[in-house]
Amino acid sequence: xxxxxxxxxxxxxxxxxxxxxxxxxxxxxxxxxxxxxxxxxxxxxxxxxxxxxxxxxxxxxxxxxxxxxxxxxxxxxxxxxxxxxxxxxxxxxxxxxxxxxxxxxxxxxxxxxxxxxxxxxxxxxxxxxxxxxxxxxxxxxxxxxxxxxxxxxxxxxxxxxxxxxxxxxxxxxxxxxxxxxxxxxxxxxxxxxxxxxxxxxxxxxxxxxxxxxxxxxxxxxxxxxxxxxxxxxxxxxxxxxxxxxxxxxxxxxxxxxxxxx
Amino acid sequence: xxxxxxxxxxxxxxxxxxxxxxxxxxxxxxxxxxxxxxxxxxxxxxxxxxxxxxxxxxxxxxxxxxxxxxxxxxxxxxxxxxxxxxxxxxxxxxxxxxxxxxxxxxxxxxxxxxxxxxxxxxxxxxxxxxxxxxxxxxxxxxxxxxxxxxxxxxxxxxxxxxxxxxxxxxxxxxxxxxxxxxxxxxxxxxxxxxxxxxxxxxxxxxxxxxxxxxxxxxxxxxxxxxxxxxxxxxxxxxxxxxxxxxxxxxxxxxxxxxxxxxxxxxxxxxxxxxxxxxxxxxxxxxxxxxxxxxxxxxxxxxxxxxxxxxxxxxxxxxxxxxxxxxxxxxxxxxxxxxx
Numbered sequence: 001x002x003x004x005x006x007x008x009x010x011x012x013x014x015x016x017x018x019x020x021x022x023x024x025x026x027x028x029x030x031x032x033x034x035x036x037x038x039x040x041x042x043x044x045x046x047x048x049x050x051x052x053x054x055x056x057x058x059x060x061x062x063x064x065x066x067x068x069x070x071x072x073x074x075x076x077x078x079x080x081x082x083x084x085x086x087x088x089x090x091x092x093x094x095x096x097x098x099x100x101x102x103x104x105x106x107x108x109x110x111x112x113x114x115x116x117x118x119x120x121x122x123x124x125x126x127x128x129x130x131x132x133x134x135x136x137x138x139x140x141x142x143x144x145x146x147x148x149x150x151x152x153x154x155x156x157x158x159x160x161x162x163x164x165x166x167x168x169x170x171x172x173x174x175x176x177x178x179x180x181x182x183x184x185x186x187x188x189x190x191x192x193x194x195x196x197x198x199x200x201x202x203x204x205x206x207x208x209x210x211x212x213x214x215x216x217x218x219x220x221x222x223x224x225x226x227x228x229x230x231x232x233x234x235x236x237x238x239x240x241x242x243x244x245x246x247x248x249x250x251x252x253x254x255x256x257x258x259x260x261x
Numbered sequence: 262x263x264x265x266x267x268x269x270x271x272x273x274x275x276x277x278x279x280x281x282x283x284x285x286x287x288x289x290x291x292x293x294x295x296x297x298x299x300x301x302x303x304x305x306x307x308x309x310x311x312x313x314x315x316x317x318x319x320x321x322x323x324x325x326x327x328x329x330x331x332x333x334x335x336x337x338x339x340x341x342x343x344x345x346x347x348x349x350x351x352x353x354x355x356x357x358x359x360x361x362x363x364x365x366x367x368x369x370x371x372x373x374x375x376x377x378x379x380x381x382x383x384x385x386x387x388x389x390x391x392x393x394x395x396x397x398x399x400x401x402x403x404x405x406x407x408x409x410x411x412x413x414x415x416x417x418x419x420x421x422x423x424x425x426x427x428x429x430x431x432x433x434x435x436x437x438x439x440x441x442x443x444x445x446x447x448x449x450x451x452x453x454x455x456x457x458x459x460x461x462x463x464x465x466x467x468x469x470x471x472x473x474x475x476x477x478x479x480x481x482x483x484x485x486x487x488x489x490x491x492x493x494x495x496x497x498x499x500x501x502x503x504x505x506x507x508x509x510x511x512x513x514x515x516x517x518x519x520x521x522x523x524x525x526x527x528x529x530x531x532x533x534x535x536x537x538x539x540x541x542x543x544x545x546x547x548x549x550x551x552x553x554x555x556x557x558x559x560x561x562x563x564x565x566x567x568x569x570x571x572x573x574x575x576x577x578x579x580x581x582x583x584x585x586x587x588x589x590x591x592x593x594x595x596x597x598x599x600x
Binding site for chain 1: 346349350353354355357358390393394396397398399559
């Protein structure tokens with residue numbers, strides 16, 4: 001699929017005539033000119049919010065993107081189609097925050113997505129919240145290309161930073177034993193420090209129960225936090241009837257305070 | 262940036278406040294924030310890469326809502342292009358993020374500083390990558406550029422960067438030299454005019470009593486760096502504002518890796534208030550004039566920071582929970598227990 005065509009259609013739903021002309025004129029440039037257009041986009045394209053977004057790749061959502069971000073993604077696709085890998089690397093190396101966010105969000109639509117694996121895992125290493133989220137959330141790239149080790153690192157970092165794991169695409173499909181075990185270790189560390197983990201993270205364990213995890217679920221059942229109790233009940237139900245609790249976990253997807261005041 | 266340990270004496274001021282004023286200023290030394298309640302500040306010159314998160318916290322507490330970080334040298338020369346590239350990237354990336362965590366909007370100016378202009382082989386490479394960075398969001402000018410030793414190489418790259426600024430319609434933040442300042446300042450202005458740059462697009466930095474008149478007379482912005490020992494003291498600053506009024510004058514801290522004070526602007530505002538300067542004049546020299554000068558880049562939107570950063574949800578500067586609460590988690594510095 002030529003993603004740029006579909007993305008352009010979506011852009012034109014929101015762009016005003018002046019913006020459309022700018023996009024049209026820039027799209028004819030070579031890779032170097034396109035790279036400069038990528039950098040300059042916010043000077044010419046508004047931050048209008050994309051609503052009722054189309055969905056061109058499973059798990060890739062443009063919902064709530066700003067228009068300048070989607071235009072940047074469009075330009076990245078064009079650079080990729082013109083084999084402008086050098087220019088893409090230059091953009092990654094010199095990226096400002098919003099540029100980095102657009103670059104990572106665009107990874108699933110690139111011509112050779114697997115070539116950018118190191119960029120993606122570097123984004124997971126980033127301490128800039130929005131850069132981490134640009135690869136982790138509403139982005140199918142990690143589920144398609146990450147090794148189990150890289151995947152687990154991303155999910156754990158997400159939990160460690162008290163971010164909402166349900167925004168990770170492919171969470172269920174890529175769940176694995178090693179992740180469940182490490183989650184248990186991590187929860188023990190938090191408990192030792194008098195802290196907790198968000199209740200919804202226990203959705204990662206039902207398929208991988210062992211003695212250790214059973215003890216954890218028992219502990220959750222006896223918690224005085226109603227959300228932990230619900231999480232324990234859902235794990236037990238899911239073990240009994242796989243696939244039966246999907247909707248119920250949503251109750252635990254609301255933000256919750258992790259640290260006691 | 263000057264670190265001469267033998268030059269500790271404060272330059273004698275041409276202006277002196279009254280004895281009573283001086284006495285008041287000494288008494289309130291420790292609670293200056295009582296005098297700046299409700300004020301907001303814009304510091305157009307801070308090298309935050311060299312500062313700690315404690316400084317960001319203190320800035321936020323003192324009412325600094327936005328700042329500009331000019332590119333400068335790091336205390337020792339860089340040896341390759343990659344270090345420049347990574348430094349410029351950090352000004353638009355990591356440092357911007359770090360600042361946002363404290364609710365402070367971070368802008369920067371990008372340029373090849375005068376000292377490193379003297380390594381011509383490297384300077385040529387740096388000039389190649391400058392346009393890419395100058396076009397980035399939130400880059401509000403070319404800076405800090407100008408003269409240090411006033412060598413031929415410094416002049417060459419100062420001129421080349423003025424042309425870049427002109428072409429991209431960006432303001433220029435001009436560093437004036439520590440040594441031979443008066444001549445260096447005049448020369449910097451003359452060259453800018455020679456290149457056909459509108460003086461209101463040029464911020465001449467690190468002024469003092471000797472340079473201010475000519476800078477203002479020729480239509481440039483005059484910035485004053487409140488920096489212990491080597492540049493301006495804030496008592497002298499008060500006298501300058503009394504003498505020249507607020508037009509095209511701005512104050513900055515130039516806080517960096519030297520003995521400098523990131524709270525120089527709020528402290529100077531407090532001193533101005535104590536010494537009877539009108540609140541509106543204080544607002545102009547500690548906020549509005551810097552904003553107006555650098556907003557000529559088209560890259561500053563006051564509504565992004567005037568009510569705090571968390572308002573701009575579309576930008577999602579750091580989508581984590583730290584900012585949503587409006588404040589980073591606070592540590593009680595006096596507590597022995599660390600949790």
